Amino acid sequence: MDTSKQNTASKILDALTSDIIQGVFPPGEKLQIKTLKDRYKVGTSPIREALSQLIAKDLVVSENQKGFYVSNISIDDLTDIYQARSKIEGLCLDMAIKKGGDFWESKIIAASHLLAKYSKSENIDMDEWQNRHFSFHEALVSGCNSPRLFQIRQSLYEKSTRYRNLWLQENVTNYDRLQANQNEHVALMVLVLERDSIPAQKLIEAHIMTPVEIIKKTTLIKLDGSKLQRPRKFYWNAVFIFKKDWRKCF
Amino acid sequence: MDTSKQNTASKILDALTSDIIQGVFPPGEKLQIKTLKDRYKVGTSPIREALSQLIAKDLVVSENQKGFYVSNISIDDLTDIYQARSKIEGLCLDMAIKKGGDFWESKIIAASHLLAKYSKSENIDMDEWQNRHFSFHEALVSGCNSPRLFQIRQSLYEKSTRYRNLWLQENVTNYDRLQANQNEHVALMVLVLERDSIPAQKLIEAHIMTPVEIIKKTTLIKLDGSKLQRPRKFYWNAVFIFKKDWRKCF
DNA sequence: TTTTTCAATAATGTCGACATTATTAAATTA
DNA sequence: TAATTTAATAATGTCGACATTATTGAAAAA
Incomplete structure (x- = not known):
């Protein structure tokens, strides 16, 4: 895919999806905002936007004020x-x-x-x-x-x-x-x-x-x-x- | 619904969903970030997060660098x-x-x-x-x-x-x-x-x-x-x- | 020892400023 | 006049600082 026309949030969405599916972040693992910022070298907003979309994809779950986690598999x-x-x-x-x-x-x-x-x-x-x-x-x-x-x-x-x-x-x-x-x-x-x-x-x-x-x-x-x-x-x-x-x- | 435990983004999601379904923002209408910020009296982040989730709900469409629009009906x-x-x-x-x-x-x-x-x-x-x-x-x-x-x-x-x-x-x-x-x-x-x-x-x-x-x-x-x-x-x-x-x- | 309290720490969530990109309007040229 | 270029304007998208909330661990009480 041509990433040049994507915004940062979309790129992060792709990268995170890939990392979750490939097991870089295993099921149940906490996805800490700071960790993700460091890993992908971007600010808060694109990270949170990508996480929002991952929730819709059922790859991530979240609880208010308690952060984001990779969905469990069973x-x-x-x-x-x-x-x-x-x-x-x-x-x-x-x-x-x-x-x-x-x-x-x-x-x-x-x-x-x-x-x-x-x-x-x-x-x-x-x-x-x-x-x-x-x-x-x-x-x-x-x-x-x-x-x-x-x-x-x-x-x-x-x-x-x-x-x-x-x-x-x-x-x-x-x-x-x-x-x-x-x-x-x-x-x-x-x-x-x-x-x-x-x-x-x-x-x-x-x-x-x-x-x-x-x-x-x-x-x-x-x-x-x-x-x-x-x-x-x-x-x-x-x-x-x-x-x-x-x-x-x- | 008890809104006290929701974060701002969730509240905005509910409000925007309601406003779109009720026709406050008719199909095809541009959803300008500034307008939404003024209307709901919040910052940029919760607005964009809510919009991200509305895209998953098919109520909103977006194009990079060109903003968000209410989905058309037909x-x-x-x-x-x-x-x-x-x-x-x-x-x-x-x-x-x-x-x-x-x-x-x-x-x-x-x-x-x-x-x-x-x-x-x-x-x-x-x-x-x-x-x-x-x-x-x-x-x-x-x-x-x-x-x-x-x-x-x-x-x-x-x-x-x-x-x-x-x-x-x-x-x-x-x-x-x-x-x-x-x-x-x-x-x-x-x-x-x-x-x-x-x-x-x-x-x-x-x-x-x-x-x-x-x-x-x-x-x-x-x-x-x-x-x-x-x-x-x-x-x-x-x-x-x-x-x-x-x-x-x- | 176990439970509770409370301070210290760390994480989440929000905001407004700023950089980047698109749009519009005016000015220039054919 | 019509088309093109260019400057001005306005919008999007990103960032890092800050306020709020949760968690941890040490100290005090049962």
């Missing part, structure tokens, strides 16, 4: 976000199937081709695979034609980012997993192009929920059984073994 | 918001029907009774009716048990507030309209309590969309045919003939 939150995402995605897909035209169909076919080709390649770069994966799913729902629902979809996708990397890693390194995943993509495309709305909706909902169980397992394995109730730090570390430029997630 | 926006709302409400209701228990059922019956009684009364106060109407619909979906979907539902409801008053007025003053509306509420309750998910979902979606056509008609009648393309100010005035304390809308 299995419950993970499940809720993905469930909401799967339902919304189903909604968008259903609308797209009802409203989409030739151009929409062609976009799906193109995106599907790009994803399928790359998924068969030898050395898979996680970022590149994620780009193509994202584009495919976006193509599917792009015919839905409702700005608000799309905005909600986007917002939920962003909220799930803190949890996603863990699944991604598993998905692109485990051959069987990736093939199963690819099969679902193909099936999705076929159902959608045949305008078979209800099965398509069921499938996309299940498809989006798959990472949840995988993330739970991957996380729980790494956790000491007795510490199941407070898995935060541990969990966090597991999630962010693979630090990525968050912008590439979109 | 028939397209009205339609899109209500459509998204109706789909989300359907989703929440479906989940509530699948998950809700005895306590949920009893809340619905209680809320329904309160709404039915008041809808039959002689002099209907719009605010009181709206309170009961809101509570009834909230009761219906209260079993859904997904914080995120509920948050999305709430947010869409708030976004629709600028359009809602016009319908409300028509609905509580037109006897036939109100009776038809009430019949739908009763039908909804029956379907929901019988856990008849799909018809209930269909009905709630249609029910939520009813205001759209009414608002369109009421608005278009008041508009000069030749000015259909730029109905902003006019439309706005129509919407806000009845100025209300926005907080009561929730």
Whole structure:
């Protein structure tokens, strides 16, 4: 992104979002104004403005006169976000199937081709695979034609980012997993192009929920059984073994 | 709301939200920092913080170095918001029907009774009716048990507030309209309590969309045919003939 | 020892001044 | 006259100082 036309507050918003998603500031951590001023070398106003916007993104919580904190993550939150995402995605897909035209169909076919080709390649770069994966799913729902629902979809996708990397890693390194995943993509495309709305909706909902169980397992394995109730730090570390430029997630 | 524990920025957020929804600042109007400082008698920081949060609420738009403006309203926006709302409400209701228990059922019956009684009364106060109407619909979906979907539902409801008053007025003053509306509420309750998910979902979606056509008609009648393309100010005035304390809308 | 009080410290939140950028109006040129 | 440049004006956006509120830790009391 071209940062030259942004104001300081916007730049700080991007930087802070990135730092939170990448785990520089782990869940629950206090975000002290002074610390942030020193880190980003700016004044109070842009920091506070950025924090205001991060609250809207659910990445930060605040209490009057007690400061700002990075939002906590949890299995419950993970499940809720993905469930909401799967339902919304189903909604968008259903609308797209009802409203989409030739151009929409062609976009799906193109995106599907790009994803399928790359998924068969030898050395898979996680970022590149994620780009193509994202584009495919976006193509599917792009015919839905409702700005608000799309905005909600986007917002939920962003909220799930803190949890996603863990699944991604598993998905692109485990051959069987990736093939199963690819099969679902193909099936999705076929159902959608045949305008078979209800099965398509069921499938996309299940498809989006798959990472949840995988993330739970991957996380729980790494956790000491007795510490199941407070898995935060541990969990966090597991999630962010693979630090990525968050912008590439979109 | 107890404002004593709020910081200035929060108070300004509430005041500005109210002023925008009530039409003190009509759609498209520039929100000059200096004007706002003078109006609310505060400094720059709380104003800018509040504006940041209003952008997240879609009530304000901004461009770097060019200031803040009240978001425009339009028939397209009205339609899109209500459509998204109706789909989300359907989703929440479906989940509530699948998950809700005895306590949920009893809340619905209680809320329904309160709404039915008041809808039959002689002099209907719009605010009181709206309170009961809101509570009834909230009761219906209260079993859904997904914080995120509920948050999305709430947010869409708030976004629709600028359009809602016009319908409300028509609905509580037109006897036939109100009776038809009430019949739908009763039908909804029956379907929901019988856990008849799909018809209930269909009905709630249609029910939520009813205001759209009414608002369109009421608005278009008041508009000069030749000015259909730029109905902003006019439309706005129509919407806000009845100025209300926005907080009561929730 | 435990609890309470109170002062010292540190953090949040607010303000108005200032630097930067956009807009407007006047002046110059074609 | 119309278009362009330039100066004047006005607005946005940023900063650091200051007032307010919370937290900490030591001292006093139970």
